[in-house]
Every structure is written in structure tokens, then in C-alpha cells.
Amino acid sequence: MxxxxxxxxxxxxxxxxxxxxxxxxxxxxxIGNLERSAYLLLRHLDEFGPARVKELAESFKLDISTVSRQAAALEAKELIIRFSDPADGRVSLFTVTKLGKQKLKADKKMRLKRFESITSEWSADEKQLFGDLLIRMNEAFFD
Amino acid sequence: MxxxxxxxxxxxxxxxxxxxxxxxxxxxxxIGNLERSAYLLLRHLDEFGPARVKELAESFKLDISTVSRQAAALEAKELIIRFSDPADGRVSLFTVTKLGKQKLKADKKMRLKRFESITSEWSADEKQLFGDLLIRMNEAFFD
DNA sequence: TATATATAGTTGTATTATACAACTATATAA
DNA sequence: TTATATAGTTGTATAATACAACTATATATA
Missing domain, CATH: 1.20.5 (Single alpha-helices involved in coiled-coils or other helix-helix interfaces)
Known part of the structure; x- marks a missing residue:
């Protein structure tokens, strides 16, 4: 190497x-208790607010049928709730429930702890730069 | 963010x-023509020389049954060949064929090209540091 | 040496994540 | 008012995977 x-x-x-x-x-x-797909879905809703299936699917680069099932699963576990878009009867919007926020918070905490430990020997500059470069890489990689 | x-x-x-x-x-x-699993398997054999199914499975954190099938598929495509370990009749060793080397080389080239393009605006120092940090992260993450 | 146990790998089976296709309901355009 | 487009759901097929059962071989033990 x-x-x-x-x-x-x-x-x-x-x-x-x-x-x-x-x-x-x-x-x-x-890390944590949530499936990776569930974690990403909850995180998206938590960060960007209510979203429809299509938007989530595009963000995750998944088919909407796949995300529809993921969302249905989270809805069944009462981690997210569905409501109809008043402006468009076809659209289901989802938002994170209180329980969902709790679970997300707990998982994020565990993940961050892991990443804190991984980078515990890194200097502040290194962490900063690594994050910056990851962002640049993600942007360049997926357009 | x-x-x-x-x-x-x-x-x-x-x-x-x-x-x-x-x-x-x-x-x-x-990127390229090989499945990710095939790419990783070929790369491992190419880098570390002949290997048995068990060793590959451990390296990739996959069940040996999974790797056994992956290897059989590559064998069928004549990208790797199987030979018996003279010292242990139970063991199948695999090695990359000429064709396998060609395919691997072609794919690696394409992947590198992509990564070159992603990092084309990065300074030499940034590239160096990013690589170093990734190595450190991988080591710390998986032990 | 003969038998019991351990190991390497293969194959059968179940599960899961996914995409695509068919379908329903609603909205928009002609 | 009818045709077309869109959002989402559900049916179905596929692929990657793990686990379990099995075969062949090797090693340990009685």
C-alpha cells in the first residue's frame, strides 16, 4: 500500500x-438500533422537515417503491407519521414523531461517539479538513 | 450543515x-464493468497472491458460502482459476488469470480516472492527507 | 491403527433490499 | 369532459446475503 x-x-x-x-x-x-435506511430517512425528515416519498427517494437514489415500503415500516413503528398534503391529494407527507426523534437522537449520539473515538487522536485541523474534503468529494462524486 | x-x-x-x-x-x-464484489476479490488475489475462500471471506467480512459463490462465478467467467493446495486437500486456492488481470486493470484504470477527476482541484497535500486519514479511519473503525 | 472430532468448502433454503411493472387515486391539460 | 400526467402502493422477480446441512479431508485420540 x-x-x-x-x-x-x-x-x-x-x-x-x-x-x-x-x-x-x-x-x-x-451502531445504534436503527437500520441504516431508517436512520437516513429519519435524519432527512428531521433536518429538512416534512417530505414526500418522491423527494426522499431522489435524495437516497432509491426507487420510490422502495422508499414507500421503508416509510410504511417506520410509520408502523410510529417513528414517523403520515399526513395528506392539503394542496395535493396525491401526496403523502411524513414527519418525525416524538418517539422517532428520541430514537434518532439516541442513534446519532452513539454514532457520533464512535466517530469521536475514531478521530480522538486527530488534530482539530485534521478533523476540519477531513470533513471539508468529504463534502467536496460527495459533491463531485454525485451530480 | x-x-x-x-x-x-x-x-x-x-x-x-x-x-x-x-x-x-x-x-x-x-465505474467499470465488474461488480464491486468481483472487483474486490480480484484485487485481493492480485495484491496478496493466491488465497483460499476462507481468507477472502474474512477479509471482506462475508460468510464463506457467499464468497464461495462469488469465486465460482468468477471461475466460470475464467477471471480466476482454482487449484488444490498440495499441502491440504480440503483447500481450494484461487489465482487471477490473464483475462482477470486485464479486466481488473481496465476497471482500476476507470476508477482511478474518476477519482483523479474528483480530486483534480485538490492540492497534493490535501490528497495526501485525505488518504492518510482514510487509512487511519479504516484501521480505527474495524478492528 | 481405528475412530472421533475438527476444518474447508459447497449447496440448499430463507430472508432482505431492491427495481420494475401494474395499478389506483388525484391533478392538470386539451 | 375527456385525455394525460403524476404520486404513491402493491405484486413480482432478482440478487446478495447468512445459516444450516452436507461432503471431503485432515488431525487428534483411544
Whole structure:
């Protein structure tokens, strides 16, 4: 690995990261109690406010049928609630319930704790720069 | 997003990255021609030399039955070949074929090109540091 | 040496996440 | 008023995966 050029290393490490992160999300060692899909969905609603299925699907790059089922599952667990868009009868809007907020908060806390521990030896500058670069990478990667 | 602390941003961006990278890998816009699993398997054999199913499974954090099928599929496509371990008749070892090396090389090239383009505006230092931090993160994340 | 146990890998089966297609309900355009 | 477009749901197929049962081989033990 030492001989790689920087971009090769980035590619290598990110590919490895994805494989293992997906594993971790499905293993008993996963962070928190929510499925990754549930976590992302709740987080989106919590951050951006009520959203419809289509909007969520676009954000996650999933088919709306998939998100429709994910949302239905969260609704059944009473983590989100559905209400009709007064301006358009076809649209279902979802919002996070009190319970959903609790669960999200708890999971986020655990995830942050893990990331705090991972980066505990990093300098403030390193953390800052890493975050910046991730944002840039995400923007450039998906357009 | 601007209000987040650095670690929160790292958690946020990495979570987002995984979701979208998984999508990209399955979409028609994916990089290269190999499945992600095939790419990783070929890459491992190419880097570390002949390996058995168990070793690959441990490296990828997959069940050996899963890797056994992945390897069988690559064998059928003649990208890898199987040979018996002379020292242990139970063990199948795999190695990359000439064709496999070609395909791997072609895919790696495309992936690197993409990552080159993503990081084209980054300074050499930034690339270097990003790679270093990813390595550190991967090590700390999965032990 | 003969038998019991452990290991490597394969194959059968169930589950889950996903996409696509068919469908329903509603909205908009002609 | 009818045709078309859109939002979402539900049916169905596929693919990736884990776990369990099994086969073949190796190692340990009586």
C-alpha cells in the first residue's frame, strides 16, 4: 500500500471502507438500533422537515417503491407519521414523531461517539479538513 | 450543515457517501464493468497472491458460502482459476488469470480516472492527507 | 491403527433490499 | 369532459446475503 500514489490510496481505502461499513451496518456490532435506511430517512425528515416519498427517494437514489415500503415500516413503528398534503391529494407527507426523534437522537449520539473515538487522536485541523474534503468529494462524486 | 461540528460533519458525509456509492455500484453509471464484489476479490488475489475462500471471506467480512459463490462465478467467467493446495486437500486456492488481470486493470484504470477527476482541484497535500486519514479511519473503525 | 472430532468448502433454503411493472387515486391539460 | 400526467402502493422477480446441512479431508485420540 505504501507504494501507491495518493489517489490510488484514496480509491483503495474508500472501496474497503464501503465494504466493511455495509457489513457493520448489518452485524450485531452495528451502531445504534436503527437500520441504516431508517436512520437516513429519519435524519432527512428531521433536518429538512416534512417530505414526500418522491423527494426522499431522489435524495437516497432509491426507487420510490422502495422508499414507500421503508416509510410504511417506520410509520408502523410510529417513528414517523403520515399526513395528506392539503394542496395535493396525491401526496403523502411524513414527519418525525416524538418517539422517532428520541430514537434518532439516541442513534446519532452513539454514532457520533464512535466517530469521536475514531478521530480522538486527530488534530482539530485534521478533523476540519477531513470533513471539508468529504463534502467536496460527495459533491463531485454525485451530480 | 454549516453549523455542525467537524465530527458531526464527518459522520454525516460518510453516511451519505455510503448510500450513494452503493447506488452507483449498482447503477448503469457504475465505474467499470465488474461488480464491486468481483472487483474486490480480484484485487485481493492480485495484491496478496493466491488465497483460499476462507481468507477472502474474512477479509471482506462475508460468510464463506457467499464468497464461495462469488469465486465460482468468477471461475466460470475464467477471471480466476482454482487449484488444490498440495499441502491440504480440503483447500481450494484461487489465482487471477490473464483475462482477470486485464479486466481488473481496465476497471482500476476507470476508477482511478474518476477519482483523479474528483480530486483534480485538490492540492497534493490535501490528497495526501485525505488518504492518510482514510487509512487511519479504516484501521480505527474495524478492528 | 481405528475412530472421533475438527476444518474447508459447497449447496440448499430463507430472508432482505431492491427495481420494475401494474395499478389506483388525484391533478392538470386539451 | 375527456385525455394525460403524476404520486404513491402493491405484486413480482432478482440478487446478495447468512445459516444450516452436507461432503471431503485432515488431525487428534483411544
Amino acid at each position: 505504501e507504494k501507491r500514489n495518493p489517489v490510488e490510496r484514496i480509491e483503495y481505502e474508500l472501496t474497503t471502507f464501503i465494504r466493511r461499513a455495509v457489513y457493520l451496518d448489518n452485524s450485531e456490532k452495528k | 454549516e453549523k455542525r461540528n467537524p465530527v458531526e460533519r464527518i459522520e454525516y458525509e460518510l453516511t451519505t457517501f455510503i448510500r450513494r456509492a452503493v447506488y452507483l455500484d449498482n447503477s448503469e453509471k457504475k
